[in-house]
Amino acid sequence: MALTRGQAAIFDGITFLLLASFSTGLLFVAVSNYGEQEDAVMRSAHVLNYVQSFTKAVYYVNVNTLSDVCKDPTGGTLAECKGEGAYSDLGGVDGCSSLTGYLGSVSVTDLLKRDLADPENMILDDAYGGIPAKGKLALRCAAKELLRPFVVSGYKYYIEVIDPSQSNIYSNGNPVRTLGAKITNSMDDAILGTGLEDSERERVSGCEEAAEAGYKVLSVATPFRVTPAKDAQGEPQDEKSLILRVCIWPSSEKSTVS
Amino acid sequence: MTGKKAFVGPLGDDFPSIFPIVAGVLLFLGTVAYAAGVVDQKNAYFEIRQASLGLGYTLTQRGSLTQMEFDALCGEQATEFARSKAVKFKATLVSRCDGYVYSDDAEFGEWGDEGYASCDSHGDEEEDYVLSEVAGKNPVVLDYPMAVPCPEAGSNQYGLGSVVVMVWR
Numbered sequence: 034m035a036l037t038r039g040q041a042a043i044f045d046g047i048t049f050l051l052l053a054s055f056s057t058g059l060l061f062v063a064v065s066n067y068g069e070q071e072d073a074v075m076r077s078a079h080v081l082n083y084v085q086s087f088t089k090a091v092y093y094v095n096v097n098t099l100s101d102v103c104k105d106p107t108g109g110t111l112a113e114c115k116g117e118g119a120y121s122d123l124g125g126v127d128g129c130s131s132l133t134g135y136l137g138s139v140s141v142t143d144l145l146k147r148d149l150a151d152p153e154n155m156i157l158d159d160a161y162g163g164i165p166a167k168g169k170l171a172l173r174c175a176a177k178e179l180l181r182p183f184v185v186s187g188y189k190y191y192i193e194v195i196d197p198s199q200s201n202i203y204s205n206g207n208p209v210r211t212l213g214a215k216i217t218n219s220m221d222d223a224i225l226g227t228g229l230e231d232s233e234r235e236r237v238s239g240c241e242e243a244a245e246a247g248y249k250v251l252s253v254a255t256p257f258r259v260t261p262a263k264d265a266q267g268e269p270q271d272e273k274s275l276i277l278r279v280c281i282w283p284s285s286e287k288s289t290v291s
Numbered sequence: 292m293t294g295k296k297a298f299v300g301p302l303g304d305d306f307p308s309i310f311p312i313v314a315g316v317l318l319f320l321g322t323v324a325y326a327a328g329v330v331d332q333k334n335a336y337f338e339i340r341q342a343s344l345g346l347g348y349t350l351t352q353r354g355s356l357t358q359m360e361f362d363a364l365c366g367e368q369a370t371e372f373a374r375s376k377a378v379k380f381k382a383t384l385v386s387r388c389d390g391y392v393y394s395d396d397a398e399f400g401e402w403g404d405e406g407y408a409s410c411d412s413h414g415d416e417e418e419d420y421v422l423s424e425v426a427g428k429n430p431v432v433l434d435y436p437m438a439v440p441c442p443e444a445g446s447n448q449y450g451l452g453s454v455v456v457m458v459w460r
Contacts, residue, residue, distance in 0.1 A: 042305040042307070043307045043308045043311070044308075045308055045312075046307070046308030046309070046310065046311035046312045046315075047308075047311050049311060049312050049315045050312070050315040050318075052315070053314075053316070053318050054318065056319055056322075057318055057319055057322035060322050060323065060326050061322065061326075063326070064325075064329050064330065067329070067330055067333060068333045068334075068337060071337055072337075075337070075340050075341065075344060078344055079344060079347070079433065082344065082347055082348060082351065082435065083435055083436070086351045086354070086435040086436050086437065086454075087436045088354075089351070089353065089355075090436045090437055091354075091438075092354050092438075093354045093355035093438035093449045094438045094449055094450060094451060095441075095448040097448070098388060098442075098448060098449070098450030098451065099450075099451075101389060101390065102390055106389075137447065137448040138448070140449075175451075178387075178390055178391055178451055179391075179436040179451065180436075182391075182434060
């Protein structure tokens, strides 16, 4: 009888030890996961504040100060501004160095508005009517430099101008047509609209496509008013209430900048 | 007779079970103490990060800053904010007119006098913080884009720049 009682007691002890081990395991798991959500929220808050600061800064940065963005300290052209990356065309004669001729008082957004003010035809094409107005190029050069910390960390960005009055393609508003290179460092075919016909490709919203592709996209949108030039009859046109949208997301896509 | 063979008294019979019980209690209490320490450590770091984000918001209210505007913002708002959150900070307005240059220790590169202006939680009354001491306190470093006068602090046109905020406790 006593022998049986002794075995029961040690069995209780071992059971207690097992329960204690299980509880400590749970505690370790809880502690290791503690703060993950808070960490993610703070990370997003920082990214958003950074992008907001970028959006505010481009209202003030004068275009001609961006002419050296692709210049190597030794006098040549930076490797990222030539070759095959998203910035490959920024190092040429029509790249960032061509912004040197603008007056010191013209900011990036001033030039972007001028680029968009084409009479009866709002297009991001680096031209106002037939005159060069390299607003898109200036924004590309500014973004290349100012968003660099996130680009180096593996983030992709896409900047577009949205017309909320047009929503037949995207429910949040169609992007204004963009001719040629998009304002992004992404080389993803879906985001760039590669393979689509020109008329469709010019209307692709990189932000919407990135969200559609499952990326965790953060975006900052700011009101962007543009006064179009007078039409062919010399009649002034109504001011357009557009939106300047900057999207950014972490991506496993190969970085173009090291 | 056989029933009494293993009987070592009413307490002695339960004696072996005390070891696993004591081990279990010690293991559990040790883990609770460790968990409390880790949670405290994480909370303290979150508080510093939260404060650094608040300071970042304060100093990036505008899209462009001159030396005087930065000094005013820092002296009037950032210092008060840091005091209310019980953190120390150093903020620098850096000119990047020639483009962003990053090195492995870029976050500490702006510590010296390269910036247009800088301020810290000491104000003007005490001596500057020492970089080597601050680096050992695991500071949070944030960098925000900002339009600054280029190519010199007194220029009329704005170019690339940034505000670097370093926060620690």
